[in-house]
Amino acid sequence: MTRPTADGVHARRTASPRLLFAMVSLGVFAASLDLFVVNVAMPDLVREFAQRDLGALSWVLNGYAIVYAALLVPAGRTADLLGRRRSFVVGMLLFTAASAACALAPSVGLLVLARLVQAAGAAMLTPASLGLVLPAFAPAARGGVIAAWSAVGAVGAATGPVLGGALTEVSWRLIFAVNLPLGLAAAVFAARRVPETRPEGGGRLPDLLGSLLVMVGVAGVVLAIVQGRPWGWTSGGVVASAVVGVLALASAVVRSTRHPEPALDVALLRVPSLAVAVAAATVFFTGFAAMLIAGVLFLTGVWGHSVLRAGAEMSVGPALAVVGAVAASRLGPRYGAGRVGAAGAVVVAVGLSTYPLLVTATPAYTRTFLPGQVLTGLGVGLALPAFTSLAVAAAPPARFATAIGLSTAFRQVGSALGVAVFVAVLGTPGPGQAVAAFGTAWHVMAVCVLAAAVLLATARRTAPATAPATAPVTAPATVSEPAGEADPVRVVADPAT
Numbered sequence: 001m002t003r004p005t006a007d008g009v010h011a012r013r014t015a016s017p018r019l020l021f022a023m024v025s026l027g028v029f030a031a032s033l034d035l036f037v038v039n040v041a042m043p044d045l046v047r048e049f050a051q052r053d054l055g056a057l058s059w060v061l062n063g064y065a066i067v068y069a070a071l072l073v074p075a076g077r078t079a080d081l082l083g084r085r086r087s088f089v090v091g092m093l094l095f096t097a098a099s100a101a102c103a104l105a106p107s108v109g110l111l112v113l114a115r116l117v118q119a120a121g122a123a124m125l126t127p128a129s130l131g132l133v134l135p136a137f138a139p140a141a142r143g144g145v146i147a148a149w150s151a152v153g154a155v156g157a158a159t160g161p162v163l164g165g166a167l168t169e170v171s172w173r174l175i176f177a178v179n180l181p182l183g184l185a186a187a188v189f190a191a192r193r194v195p196e197t198r199p200e201g202g203g204r205l206p207d208l209l210g211s212l213l214v215m216v217g218v219a220g221v222v223l224a225i226v227q228g229r230p231w232g233w234t235s236g237g238v239v240a241s242a243v244v245g246v247l248a249l250a251s252a253v254v255r256s257t258r259h260p261e262p263a264l265d266v267a268l269l270r271v272p273s274l275a276v277a278v279a280a281a282t283v284f285f286t287g288f289a290a291m292l293i294a295g296v297l298f299l300t301g302v303w304g305h306s307v308l309r310a311g312a313e314m315s316v317g318p319a320l321a322v323v324g325a326v327a328a329s330r331l332g333p334r335y336g337a338g339r340v341g342a343a344g345a346v347v348v349a350v351g352l353s354t355y356p357l358l359v360t361a362t363p364a365y366t367r368t369f370l371p372g373q374v375l376t377g378l379g380v381g382l383a384l385p386a387f388t389s390l391a392v393a394a395a396p397p398a399r400f401a402t403a404i405g406l407s408t409a410f411r412q413v414g415s416a417l418g419v420a421v422f423v424a425v426l427g428t429p430g431p432g433q434a435v436a437a438f439g440t441a442w443h444v445m446a447v448c449v450l451a452a453a454v455l456l457a458t459a460r461r462t463a464p465a466t467a468p469a470t471a472p473v474t475a476p477a478t479v480s481e482p483a484g485e486a487d488p489v490r491v492v493a494d495p496a497t
Contacts, residue, residue, distance in 0.1 A: 017136040020194060021145065024129045025152045026186035027092050030179045031122045032152070033163070034099065037175040038064075039292045040164035040311045043300045044172040049108045056108065058423050061293070062222055062416045063112045067119035069412030070215035073263055074206035076127035076405025084128040085196045089187050091124025096183030102176035127405035132194060134392070144329045146388050165311020210263030213252035218413055220245025225420035229427050265406055273459055274394030274403065276338070278410045280455035281387040284345060285414030287448030290422035291352060291376065294441055297426075302434045303363040313365055317377030324381020331382075332389060338459030341386025344379045345453035351375025352446040356439030361432075383452070387411065390459055418448070 038061060045057055079087035098118035105111035130149050137145050167174040224242035231237045256262030269275050295317075299310035324344060331340045351372045358368040387407055395403035422441055429437040 017133075020136055021133050021148070023186060023189040024088065024132055024194070025149065026182050026189075027088065027095070027125045028129050028149065028152045030182040030186070031095065031126065033182075034118070034176070034179055037164035037167070037178075039296050040307060040314070041168050041172040041175055042293065042296060043307055044168050045108075045111075048172065058226055058419050059112050060108070060115055061289075061419050062226070064115045064119040064122075065289070065412045065416035065419070066215060066218045066222065067116045068123050069218060069409045069416065070211050070263075071120055071123035072127060072405040072409035072412065073265060074208065074211045074405075075123045076131070076403070077206040077261060077265070079124070079128040079131055079405075083196045084131045085190055085194045087128040088125050088132060088194075089190050091121045091126075091128065092183050092187040092190070093121070094118075095121030095125060096180055096187070097121075099176045099179035099183065103173040123405075126408055130388070130392075130404050132190075142392070144333075146385060146392060148325075148329060149388065162311050162315045165306075165308040168307045168311075206261045207255065207259045207263045210252050210255045210259060213248045213255065214263055217245045217247075217249030217252060218416060220248060222416050222420045225417070225424050228424050265403075268395060268403060268406055271394040273338075273390050274406070276455050276459045277387050277390035277394070277407055280341070280345075280452040280459075281407055282410045282414040282417075283448045283455070284383065284387070284452035285411045286418040286421065287348075287352070287445035287452075288380065289415035289418030290441065290445050290448075291418075293419060294422060294426075294438060294445070298359070298434075298438050299369075302361060302438065305363070313369065314373070316370065317373040317380070320374060320377030321381035321384070324378045324383075325385060326381075328382045328385045332385060336459075337386040337389035337393075338456045341383045341390075341459075342453045342456035344382025344384075344386070345449050345456060347379030348376050348383060349379075349446045349449040349453065351377075351379060352442050352449065355442045359435065359438075361435050383456070386456055386459075418445075 042057065042060075045060065049057070075087065075091070095118055098114050098121055101114035102111060102118060105114055130146070133145060133149065134142055163178070164175050167178065220241045220243075222245075224238045224245065227241070228238055252263055253266075256264040256266050269278065295314050296310055299305045299313055300307060305313070328337075328340050328344070351374070354372040354375065355369070358371065360368065388404065391403045391407035421444065425441045425444055426437050
């Protein structure tokens with residue numbers, strides 16, 4: 001909608017910052033909802049497609065995570081260069097169309113393919129969403145905005161298990177169809193009510209070949225982990241996949257040091273606070289992603305609960321994550337995002353450790369499973385905002401979307417590795433061995449999360465570093481909140497008005 005200005009030119013009617021945040025967050029909510037809903041639907045996918053090999057179906061999750069991770073950094077940089085609103089709208093529409101394709105997929109192969117396209121859309125909309133919102137708020141309020149943006153994902157997680165369980169009682173295909181109204185509403189709102197923003201100055205588009213190398217590298221490593229048991233850890237296929245993956249990742253790193261718009265922003269990674277945030281996010285989400293799929297499979301596979309019941313039981317943790325995220329938004333500015341995030345990660349690790357200590361083959365949800373849900377939920381809520389806060393604090397405002405994309409990309413790398421490691425550790429347990437196999441997996445998750453806690457605890461003590469002159473990035477004096485300068489972006493008139 002437009003309104004006439006004094007000179008008769010029609011200008012876009014801009015939404016208030018709060019409404020802008022609420023509507024743009026629909027895209028983030030849909031992407032988060034979709035990820036958690038798919039976890040709940042895994043048992044139904046196994047039955048629908050008669051797939052006894054969990055490794056094959058894990059690509060419904062891992063394919064999404066790998067493409068998402070590889071494209072987030074170039075998508076963030078593209079949003080900074082070509083316009084954040086444009087990237088958000090295009091990404092939202094692509095995500096929505098791919099969701100429809102997922103809902104109609106007649107086979108595992110086509111479902112995985114549709115998920116790859118869905119991931120590309122999610123990669124475009126995620127960094128652009130926060131990049132659109134942050135400039136609308138005063139610098140002092142941005143720490144709270146980041147925590148609220150992170151909490152949106154927690155709300156999606158809380159809604160996902162319950163909604164997913166209810167929908168899969170009818171058909172797992174509905175879990176993708178639910179994205180259509182959310183995606184269309186967010187895209188239409190952004191196209192009509194959000195002004196275009198982009199940094200002053202020009203620049204080149206990001207390196208797509210480097211992004212492809214990242215994608216191939218992560219896929220190769222994940223394939224080797226997932227197929228280690230069925231193919232044999234020393235088999236030619238596993239060794240070849242691992243070698244190709246490592247070589248592709250090494251090539252991507254080398255290429256990123258030389259390319260003017262690299263797939264991996266090495267200049268930003270030289271800022272200590274962001275490097276710590278990226279490393280912590282990778283190991284944290286390795287444990288986090290494994291935790292999500294493990295809970296659903298244990299409740300449905302070992303205890304024999306229905307998907308609907310398992311979804312309700314799994315919703316306790318994500319619901320409490322919202323509480324933790326709200327607390328983090330208030331504690332972070334006072335004590336530092338790194339310290340609050342580290343405390344949250346420790347709580348998650350303690351919660352994960354309760355599962356192998358308490359659960360048995362006999363169902364007893366309240367006494368054995370619920371304590372872990374409560375602790376991991378609160379801990380996740382405390383920890384999640386820290387990763388984004390540290391990343392944004394390390395970047396100048398004109399590169400918010402790039403930093404967000406970089407941080408989120410490594411989250412997805414960790415998620416892909418987490419699902420792969422879980423599949424490899426769990427294997428195919430024999431009769432009476434399932435509880436012990438899940439217990440081992442939960443211990444591995446706890447170790448990953450504790451490693452993240454150690455990294456986050458050092459973030460506040462990490463001295464800022466100046467990036468090379470070729471890519472002038474500076475770190476602020478504190479990493480508990482984003483940079484305190486106004487966002488040097490310009491509002492661009494809509495050519496259609």
